[in-house]
Amino acid sequence: MAFYQSLKHDRRTYPPGRAAPGQAGWIADRLLRLRALLNGQITARRRPDSLIIGSWNIRHFDGGRPRLHESFHYIAEIIDHFDICAVQEVKNIEAVDRLLRLLGPNWTYFINDSSGAGRGNHERMAFLYNRNRVSFRHLVGELVLPRDALPGGEQIARTPFFAAFQAGWFRFTLCSAHIIFKEEAGRPLREDEIRVIAQEMAKRARAQDEVHVFLGDMNIDDHAAPGMQALLAAGFDVPDLGPTSLSGDKYYDQIAFVGPDQKTRMLERGVLCWPDAVFRDEEAGDYQQIARLMRGAEDQAEVARLLVEEPDGGEPYANWARSYSSWRTHEMSDHLPVWIELEVDYSNEYLRGIGGPA
Secondary structure, eight states, X not given: OOOOHHHHHOTTTSOSOSSXXXXXXXXXXXXXXXXXXXXXXXXXXXXXXXXXXXXXXXXXXXXXXXXXXXXHHHHHHHHHTSSEEEEEEEOOHHHHHHHHHHHOXXXXXXXXXXXXXXXXXXXXXXXXXXXXXXXXXXXXXXXXXXXXXXXXXXXXXXXXXXXXXXXXXXXXEEEEEEXXXXXXXXXXXXXXXXXXXXXXXXHXXXXXXXXXXXXXXXXXXXXXXXXXXXXXXXXXXOOOOOOOBTTSOOOOEEEEEESOGGGOOEEEEEEOOGGGTSSOGGGHHHHHHHHHHHTTOOSHHHHHHHHHHOOOOSOOOTTHHHHHHHHGGGTSOSBOOEEEXXXXXXXXXXXXXXXXXX
């Protein structure tokens, strides 16, 4: 369970009250609303012998303007309802550390190296997991391809990140990717990157007789897109999670798996529409003042101070009603998190098989 003590005891960071953003009661009320949404989709429905795998591209985490303190609480609450979560577009390791402090000591993470400038956009990827439900199997790395795998002998723009885990009887490897969005003539396209990763993961799954899960922001527009067809052609099961863009029409984020059929039993799946609970459309006016204060702030501590000491700031965005939809994506994300539930306990079948046929 995510930690909430600071909301009650740190009055400098979280002023008392529930009437305005940043106040302790305001955040608590929205956490309750978010928990109700998560409970309805995941907690109340999940089986005790299952694994929840999540994936979320968290926009510029945290390399843009400073996020509000409350946003970290909402992000932590969502991830805490998964057992393991792949996070793309990590820009700041300290932001992940801060998230872990809210998730609690049972959570830990792995993070890869920066993908560098250019098409890599200085991004990293991370796996966050609950050690009470998932164990690390001491294999972690980045996927490097043969020189002739992609056009021009290039590597994938943001190097895919993989690690091996176990939950119950279920052994699996996750491979997280953030496929390029902007395509350039003569360079690897989205479907090229997806194709070579999927083929390599499928080959490893066969060789190791183990489930491999390919997940992340694949920038797939729809089910007919070449990238989706590349996943299917490599033999992956691709659950229909639904659209993951805030516009509700793009299927950017996917969780696909390949491997022994008897070891991959999907129970549920979903996309969490966080704007139903936090930073809702009807709350745009409430955040207008805080947006003013943030225009000149350099870090989160200064935002918190300004909320208390200088409640009247300068002019906000020229058209706040129009800007709010984009502004809130820098607090949460321009993607919705996705998840699947897999069965991980095969002990009954194992016992039935002991001693041969009845």
